[in-house]
Amino acid sequence: MNARRWTAGLLATVAAVALSACSAKNAEETCATSGGIVECAPDQRSAPPKLAGELLTGGDHDVARDRGQVVVVNFWGSWCNPCRAEADDLEATYQQTKGTGVTFLGINVQDNRDKAKAFERGFGITYPSLFDPGSKLALALDIPPNTIPATLVLDREGRIAAVIRAAVTREGLQPIVERIAAESPAPTGER
Template identity: 45%
Template sequence: MTSSTGSDRVINRRVLLIAAGALSSTALLGCSTRATNDASATGEFEFREPTPTATVIPEERRAPAPAFSGELLDGTGFESSSLAGDVAVINFWGSWCVPCRVETPEFQAVHADVADRGVEFLGIDVKDQRQMAVAFVERLGVAYPSVFDPRGEVAMAFRGFPANVVPSTILLDRAGRVAAVYTGQVRGEDLRAAVELLLAEDRA
């Protein structure tokens, strides 16, 4: 009789554990569904997967980028609204990031070629020290501004964006919609190709 009671207790414990697991999974699914519904309700960008290099997202599938603000490396304020009406290249980097040392000069070369054609470049310096970041851009001759964002707040504004992947790059079209998200190092020629695709789009 005692043996049977012990067996029943083991079975009951297993049933309770399975039930608890099911409730936990349901709760997680509920959170996930709620986040998706919020994104669709606002119509704002939500990251799902990176864009193949040198390509852009079809216009009908683009979503508006979130508004963000911050402080540039030189201490002046920045508002994302200043990018309105132009194609924008937003690059997340850090002075500690080895691929960034290769990528940044190539980005600067593209910037120099297209800056007068309605293309804005903006760096987002993450997980860094300001003096190290300033030395980095000065050493590489970077002419475009960078927001100093040591806590990664700008990345968090882009829903679901993989903030820990540095370097990574987001392109915005003239309407302020996310047109591409590249995770990892981007070659200058691939960036140039994507920018040209956005510049070729009808301004209307």
């Protein structure tokens, strides 16, 4: 590759990253932030993010198929001690809320597939996880998680309603999930 093409490619990459960071900062600035939790009111939420890929156990999943449900998305790794600490609370919240139109999806990052599967078996995780060793899905979000673990709560339209940039507890997560699940969906055409 010649120097001119390399420089042009580098400049294009820098511009894309800068624009992405700018739009993420703008999206986050319109939302309320407190104690590592970003919550966006329905009229402040941006378009649904694309979260799709290969499941840890095989097959594919696209979160767009979950529209109409609240989706709790947890970014985790088997190497992460806070992820271990929150695993039981995530599963308990999933079990408590799944009958109310709420589903969960894990996104395993920077990990080895076998270690990640062993982590899920060891903690009795029953909801699916996408396998994203390069953390590409997090980088594409308007409001990035910025930490591992991190948890997003998507509203019934698939938009980011909350981002929690720390390990969660059932007592902290469940009220947020229930509050978002209780929101009325926007009438068609008001997105």
